[in-house]
Amino acid sequence: MKKIITKDDVKHISDLARINLTEKELMKFSSEFVEILDAFRIIDEVDVKDVEPSFHPLNIRNVFRDDNVKIFSADDILSNAKKKEKGFILGPKVG
Amino acid sequence: MKVKIGLEIHVQLNTKSKLFCSCSTNSENSKPNKNICPTCMGLPGSKPALNKEALKKAMRLALALNCSFPKAIFFSRKSYFYPDMPKNFQITQYEIPIGKNGSYQLKNKKIGIWRVHIEEDPGKLIHKGGTIKTAQNVLIDYNRAGIPLCEIVTAPDFSSIEEVKEFLSGLISTLEHLRIYDPLNGSIRSDINISIMGGSRVEVKNVNGIKAVEHAIKYELSRQKNMVKIGKKIKMETRHFDADMGTTVSLRTKETEEDYGYIFEPDLTWIDLTKEFISDIKKNMPELPKEREKRFLKQYKISRSEASVICMNFRLAELFERVAKQVDAKLASKWLRTVLIGVLAYKNLSLRTAHIDEKKLIKALKLLESGEITEKTCKELIIKLVNGEKFDPANYVVEKRLKKVADKKELEKVIKDALKENKKAVSDYKSGQKEAIHYLAGQVMKKTGGRAEMRIVMERLKELLNSI
């Protein structure tokens, strides 16, 4: 496991997460993360050999839905979008 | 030259509702953002609900591709940002696909199928007023968001375009036979991985449809060949296929490499693929193209190559079986497989797109079978049916006096008359100009108003000419 998380690491991860950090924030976060990850490292002590991960606290399995169509009033949803054009949602370019 | 091609094919499954919500998958509604709900729009607070039918359809495909099933499946979240992604993560199967380690048998080799899995489709983007590179904005339609996709990932076992074509047409036929894909309403999109001579792998993304795959591979292979010829190294990269230009273009190189940060989807549960569940799917498996082929050989006594061609086309196979109930199978096979398909192809149509009156088609074939019309007339009738003309074959034949000259004596007289009246052609033939027989045959056809069976005319002419 990585011992030190550098400012560059934090920058890289924040880019992945689409969050711009100021230089000040970068410095603050990277020093905080050292402390936080250090505290989290304690779980390395636990013997997890042959232990199955739990995705939920209770064992809920085999839940499905039948293939039926239900109509939802689309206008209520679209009213939340501020930028629309001819029924499309207007978004930022990708090129 | 060593060519390595691998495919990642995304097939839209033909369920009535989307993968994780009850919105309709019907693409007939062309207005944007109509088939939407909180879940497929990723509204905060919404939760996914798994469509059982989608899972069953994917399992059918996994079985047809000889994949092995895991004991239980759990969905994953694949995180990346794009305007067509309502949640900026896609619910997919990363760690545990519904099927893996399968295969597909081509005529001459086996193609490895690495995995088959289910995931949700994102929405659709229109690049407003330009191309993907020049548009200033995107227009987003989420009707498609949440439609179930079945992704098939092959091993890079293809070494030619022909193999890819063979695979894709076989796959389409399989999908339709499985009743999990509707070509009118569903799409097939592929990502293609190509490398030549052991060089870097290039990925061509989001190629829409089957023909486009062919074009994209053709272009990319020649592009790579040319690069090598002029001594340039092929970069490992992702390219986009421009369908209008028929070229592949380099996508803008990303500053940061995408890390999808997979976690398990905590809003859904484990699904156990029990013995009972799987055997229920197996029990209800529709007949696959290769099985159908084998049955056709036995049941209809047509040749292997005929059966193979018919079964490659789901609608054709269905039509053939219905027709063969009423008309001789061999006749049906010839006329549907070559004539009907030929006429359709000439008019740029297919069985899918043309609306042929099946009852009338059968009537026409019956008239041929009973000897009442010639092959030429039958073809004429078929052309009219393909054109969508409203008429009754039997009445038409009577009206236009197209009944075949079946009477042997009558035909014999006409043939002999033709020989008498065209002495020059006869002597031309006897002196070695064999094509003169066609002129004579033409004269016979004129006299009978086209109602003589050409084959029989030619045979008899030959006999008579040779005995002169």
Next chain:
Amino acid sequence: MKYNLSVKEFLEKRKNGEIDYNDFYSTFLTNLKRKNKELRALRVISHSQKGDLNKGKLYGLPISVKDNICVKGVESCAGSKILEGYIPPFDASCISNVKKNSGAIIGKTNQDEFGFGTFSTNSGFDIPLNPLDKTRVAGGSSGGSAAIVAGLDMPHVSLGESTGGSISCPSAFCSVVGLTPTYGLVSRYGLIDYANSLDKIGVIGKTVYDTALLLSIIAGHDEKDFTTINKKAEDYTNYCGPDVPKKIKLGVPKEYFSDDIDKRIRDEVWNSIHYLESIGIDYEECSLKMTRYALPAYYIIAMAESSTNLAKFCGLRYGLQADPTENFNNYFSKIRSKGFGEEAKRRIILGTFARMSGFRDAYYLRAMKVRTLVIDEYKRLFKKYYALISPTMPIFPPKIKDVKKISPIQCYMSDILTVPPNLAGMPMISVPSSVPSVGIHIVADHLQEGRIIKIAYLLENRC
């Protein structure tokens, strides 16, 4: 003051036709608005959500709702500026149940943004104040709910939400009752997610009865939320009675009484344990060895899940939006950086890190295996013990102005007592002790809400 009634009294009087509802309702709103100016507990007061008052069990009882639970037509922001303006086109399932039973939704309460916090100071809007001492925090992240329940002397209950202790903590700090049910007992459909495998909707009320009543209404299987449990409906108020269960033993986990916990708090909880002993309920010291590992495991899972949940907030479709004039990555980053508070950014980045290739096994997957061990340990103890009893919080509510001096890791550590049962999805209740801002925490096995309600009721009604 007119209408200074308990919920039980209010329902009785309404059933008997003794209350003019319109008069009650307008009095309620007047008082609510006045109190809210003082406490800043609600971000928005909405008074159009009454529904048919003659159906169901609530007879128009006013219910406030934590901001992260969607109410149709009412701006729901989960305490975050990035959702400012979002009007859900649907009710959360628990809200439908409340409305079906003629509860009157009266507003959305302030909270830490998306649930990220222990003091509600990470709110993108107002910070709710503790009615017991308005210089101090109300706790978090359901601080607004606890504050208004504690501060308003009229019949009213609040729906809160807990991921790592966000119902228990503010209930303890504001000296009210907070009930967190078993994971999956109440539908999360319509809850703006923090961490999907950890979130639970619960109830904050002045008395144990109030919380039991509302739980009965919101609990139940929901086909829209695949993680809900198939359980027969139950009237939890049946457990609100003076009868003492015989031959049971409470477990007292020694890790929850360590020196890290304020001595005054420990002493007060011991008083309660001895009181229960005096009425015939034995106790025994036990050990929850996994306690120290539960906290990091919780945070890793919670942050990993929430970093994916918050990816959808990018200035498209709803909430905070701008003119999309630039490339999508720049547009997304700008809006997200503007709309998220500091703690949200911190958790998104840490959560993204915990699931990146190369770290995923060591953090995310390992944390889920630790969860298994935490649950197993609880299950072993619950074979022996009726329930576990401990303090709810290790500290008294800090002063609001001092919160900025607390480092993130210290904040996380203050959840040490509530996180383990939350990680394990166990039902729990925090009930006030006789010392202000000291709560007693009762935890039982999955689906044993009856037990925690019973013990809490007995403590609440100690003579």
